[in-house]
Amino acid sequence: MSAETxxxxxxxxxxxxxxxxxxxxxxxxxxxxQGHVALSLEExxxxxxxxxxxxxxxxxxxxxxxxxGVQGEMDGQLILAFDEEDGRKLAAGLLQRDVxxxxxxxxxxxxxxxxxxxxxxxxxxxxxxQLTGYKLLPSAPYFLxxxxxxxxxxxxxxxxxxxxxxxxxxxxxxxxxxxxNWSVFFVPxxxxxxxxxxxxxxxxxA
Amino acid sequence: xxxxxxPEKTQVHNVGMAQIAVVPEADIARSVLGxxxxxxxxxxxxxxxxxxxxxxxxxxxxxGPPGKFADTAIPHMLELLRRERAGRSGLxxxxxxxxxxxxxxxxxxxGRANDEAVCEILDKYNISIVGRHVGGQKGRRVTxxxxxxxxxxxxxxxxxxxx
Numbered sequence: 001m002s003a004e005t006x007x008x009x010x011x012x013x014x015x016x017x018x019x020x021x022x023x024x025x026x027x028x029x030x031x032x033x034q035g036h037v038a039l040s041l042e043e044x045x046x047x048x049x050x051x052x053x054x055x056x057x058x059x060x061x062x063x064x065x066x067x068x069g070v071q072g073e074m075d076g077q078l079i080l081a082f083d084e085e086d087g088r089k090l091a092a093g094l095l096q097r098d099v100x101x102x103x104x105x106x107x108x109x110x111x112x113x114x115x116x117x118x119x120x121x122x123x124x125x126x127x128x129x130q131l132t133g134y135k136l137l138p139s140a141p142y143f144l145x146x147x148x149x150x151x152x153x154x155x156x157x158x159x160x161x162x163x164x165x166x167x168x169x170x171x172x173x174x175x176x177x178x179x180x181n182w183s184v185f186f187v188p189x190x191x192x193x194x195x196x197x198x199x200x201x202x203x204x205x206a
Numbered sequence: 207x208x209x210x211x212x213p214e215k216t217q218v219h220n221v222g223m224a225q226i227a228v229v230p231e232a233d234i235a236r237s238v239l240g241x242x243x244x245x246x247x248x249x250x251x252x253x254x255x256x257x258x259x260x261x262x263x264x265x266x267x268x269x270g271p272p273g274k275f276a277d278t279a280i281p282h283m284l285e286l287l288r289r290e291r292a293g294r295s296g297l298x299x300x301x302x303x304x305x306x307x308x309x310x311x312x313x314x315x316x317g318r319a320n321d322e323a324v325c326e327i328l329d330k331y332n333i334s335i336v337g338r339h340v341g342g343q344k345g346r347r348v349t350x351x352x353x354x355x356x357x358x359x360x361x362x363x364x365x366x367x368x369x
Contacts (some may be wrong), residue, residue, distance in 0.1 A: 049261065050271055053223035060220075060238055060347060060363055067308065077308065119329020146307070147360050150240035153223065154307040157241055157316050160261060164269045 011167075015044045017196055018169045018186070021127035025171075028123035032116065036093060039184070042172040049156065052166050056185070058148030064105075065151055066117030068138040070125065075189035077155035078124065078138070080117045081148050088174070090182070110143045117141040120202050121186065134195045155187040161191050204205060221259045224274035229255040229352040230284050239303035239346045241317035243324050245277070246300045247283050247333065248355045249292035256283040257350050262316070263323030282283040282332065299328050300337035300357045300369045302348050317341065337369025 022041040029037045047055065064087035070076040091109040092099040094116065100109060106140065121138035129136050144151070159166045171184040188196065219227035219235040223242060229235045230241035231253035237244045239259070248255040258279045265275035272282035284294060321340045328335060339346070339359050347360040357369040 048270065050222065050224035050274065060236065069308065102225075108344055144307075147238045147240075147345040147347055149238035150305070151307060153238075153240035153345075154305070156223075157261075169254065 009070055011044065011046055014167070014193070014196060015041070015167055017128065018044055018132055020131055021124050022171060024127035025120050025123040026118050029116075032119050033094065035089075036176055037090075038177075039171050040174075042170045044167065044169050046165050046167040049160050049166050051170065052156070053149075053153070056152060056168065056170070058152055060147070060149070062145055063148040063151075064113070064143075064145050065120045066113050066141050066143055067151065067155075068117055068121040068141045070188070070192060071137045071139050075158055075184075076192045077158060077187050078117070078121045079151055079185045079187075080113075080120060080182070081151070081185070082113075086175075090116065105143075105145075107124050114141040114143050124186070124204055126146065128196065132196050136192075152185060152187075155185065158189045167193060215314060215326070219257065221257050223259055223261050224271050226256060226258045226271075226273040226279060226283055226286065228290065229257050229350060231353050233352045235350040235352070235360070236350050239348060240305055240307050241320060243301055243303040243320045244346075244348045244350075244357075245279070245283070245324055246350050246357055247280075247287060247297050248300065249297050251296050252287075252290070252292040253352070254287060254290055254292045255350065255352050255355070256287050258283055260320060260324060263319045273326070276320060276327055280327045284331065285367055294331065294333070297333050298336045299333050300350075301335060302339040302346050302357060302359050302369070304340040305342050305344060305346070307343055307345065339367055339369060 019041045022039060026039045029039060064082045064084055066080040068078045088099050094107060094112040099152045118141045125136040125138055156166055165183040169186040173180050217233045219233060221227050221235050221237045223268045227235050235257040237259050243260045245258045246255055248311055258273045260276050260279045261274050264277045272278040301324055304317035306317045337357060344361050349358045
């Protein structure tokens with residue numbers, strides 16, 4: 001499908017949509033973490049691919065990530081990324097244990113982070129479902145440790161294959177009211193962006 | 207009297223998506239790759255190389271800098287090298303990247319398509335590929351040394367590879 005065949009809603013419309021979805025996701029995260037974590041929309045940016053890769057600095061180091069896709073034909077990726085230290089802190093907080101200094105992540109730590117990704121993505125997509133009337137469900141989360149820029153690059157391909165301007169939603173986190181180096185990037189496909197701009201229709205909650 | 211000239215400072219080129227860098231002998235180029243291809247064209251006799259971070263196989267009239275697509279990046283790299291008197295004769299290629307990182311979801315074929323397009327276009331220009339580290343499901347951090355012509359590839363949890 002070419003970019004020309006799709007009419008994309010305005011950036012202002014999408015910003016309001018993603019801001020509302022982020023509020024829902026923040027409430028879900030606060031429930032999951034007993035009020036320790038909050039998030040807010042940092043930026044919805046649409047730029048040529050080459051400019052976007054320069055503006056989103058994921059660094060050159062390994063990161064800990066949970067990646068989820070959007071199920072079905074719509075496609076899109078949600079990436080929850082932490083540096084090693086912050087990822088460990090979140091896992092320890094959720095498990096109510098001391099921070100693990102073993103280089104290998106335990107299955108329980110991985111599970112805690114994947115569940116975090118699942119809750120975040122479900123809340124986010126549920127909100128978008130309510131706001132747009134188009135039923136969106138997350139795929140199963142998976143945990144990976146890789147270069148953040150590599151993972152983001154792959155996620156951007158969802159749009160880059162069909163359009164020259166890429167839209168990415170990035171989110172800011174607060175942990176105990178302090179800014180932390182956690183990031184969420186949501187990269188919807190062109191098809192998903194299209195349906196997000198439609199008038200709402202009735203749908204059962206996902 | 208003999209005059210000593212200080213060695214030129216090494217410049218590190220962080221080559222982002224769709225960018226191309228000309229890499230003289232003293233310089234280093236770095237990139238982090240997923241499904242994209244990091245392509246080096248090295249002219250050892252002229253001590254000059256070009257490094258491209260190629261995103262997609264073919265431009266087909268789409269907008270973007272030449273480095274974005276394999277079919278525009280390679281001719282542009284050749285032109286940049288030619289301007290510095292490094293002709294096509296004597297050039298060799300090294301390449302890395304082309305991963306499919308999201309398993310069952312996402313555009314899993316793009317890494318392979320990038321790899322195939324780059325190989326096909328290099329073949330058209332009769333440029334030999336002397337080192338290739340592509341595919342898999344993990345990202346790569348690559349460092350190219352313009353002095354030695356070595357392309358170093360780091361993959362999470364694996365031993366560093368030098369091409």
